[in-house]
Amino acid sequence: MVNLDLVAKDNEITSPALSIAYEGGVSENDAIESIMDDDGNCAVTANIRYYGPMVQSFRNIGYHVALFPARPVEGLTYLEMGACVHDPLPYHALLQALRVHLFGFVGGCISLPLMEAAMPNKLFEYMSQGVVPVCLFCNEVEHFVRTWECGIVLENFENLKDQIWDQDPLKKRERVLEIRKDLVIENQIDKLCFLYEELL
Numbered sequence: 701m702v703n704l705d706l707v708a709k710d711n712e713i714t715s716p717a718l719s720i721a722y723e724g725g726v727s728e729n730d731a732i733e734s735i736m737d738d739d740g741n742c743a744v745t746a747n748i749r750y751y752g753p754m755v756q757s758f759r760n761i762g763y764h765v766a767l768f769p770a771r772p773v774e775g776l777t778y779l780e781m782g783a784c785v786h787d788p789l790p791y792h793a794l795l796q797a798l799r800v801h802l803f804g805f806v807g808g809c810i811s812l813p814l815m816e817a818a819m820p821n822k823l824f825e826y827m828s829q830g831v832v833p834v835c836l837f838c839n840e841v842e843h844f845v846r847t848w849e850c851g852i853v854l855e856n857f858e859n860l861k862d863q864i865w866d867q868d869p870l871k872k873r874e875r876v877l878e879i880r881k882d883l884v885i886e887n888q889i890d891k892l893c894f895l896y897e898e899l900l
Contacts, residue, residue: 701824704884706792708799708829713877716802719764720834723794723804723822725749726769726785728777746810753809754836755781757857766801768794795829802869803852804831807838819844827880832872834864850875 727749737743751767755778758765765783767773778785789797798804804826808815816839823841826833833851835841845851852867854860 701821701883701885701888702795702828704881704886706795706828707881707884708795712796712799713830714799716830716873717764717800718762719766719801720758720803720805721766721768721798721801721826721831722751722754723768723798723825724770724820726751726767726771726773726778728773728775746812748808748812748815751805751809752777752781753857754805755783757860759783761861763803764801766797768797795825798826798829798831801831802873803834803864805836806833806841806851807836809837809857811837816840824883827876827883830873830877830880832869832876848875848879850879 727747729747730750730752731747755765755767759782765781767778767783767785769785769788771788773785786797804822806820806823806826815837818838819840820838823833823844827850833841833845834854835845835851836854836856841851842853846853850872852864852869852872854863
C-alpha cells in the first residue's frame with residue numbers, strides 16, 4: 701500500500717480516458733517452454749513479464765494502452781502493437797501519470813503460481829490514483845477486489861468488452877475513489893507491529 705501523502709487528492713482526480721495502464725516489469729521475450737523430467741513430469745516455464753496478449757487484446761477493442769516499465773524497453777514489440785511505451789519515471793511522477801487512465805492491469809497473460817499468489821504493489825498504486833484494477837490470473841488480487849467491490853476480474857481475453865462492462869466499471873471507479881484513502885500503509889501499522897512481535 702502507498703503512503704497517505706501519495707494518494708491523489710480530490711482536486712487531482714480527473715475524468716479518465718478509455719484506456720488501460722500497466723506499470724511494472726516488462727519483457728519482450730514471449731518464450732514458453734515445456735520441460736519433461738526423467739519421471740515424465742512436465743514443467744512449463746514462461747516469462748511472466750511478457751504482456752503482448754494483454755496489449756493486443758485491449759488494442760483490438762479500441763482502448764489506449766500505456767506501459768510504464770520499471771526498466772527501459774529496448775525493442776519495438778509493444779510499440780508495433782499500438783501501445784504507448786513510456787520511459788521509466790520517478791515514483792511520484794509515475795503515480796501522477798496513472799491518473800488519466802480508467803483501468804490498470806494486474807496479473808499475467810498466463811496462469812503461473814507466483815502471480816496467482818501475489819498481491820502486487822501496483823494494485824494499491826492504481827487505486828491510490830483513482831484507477832480501477834483489471835485482474836487476470838492473480839487469484840489473491842481477484843479475491844481482494846471482489847471482497848472490496850473495487851475492480852474488474854477477467855476470465856480470459858475473449859469477449860473483453862463484455863466482460864468489463866458487465867461488471868459496471870464506473871460503479872467500481874466510484875468505489876475506488878471512496879476507499880482509496882483507507883488503503884494506505886499508515887492504516888496497516890498495528891497489523892505490521894503485531895506480525896513482527898509474533899515473529900520475534
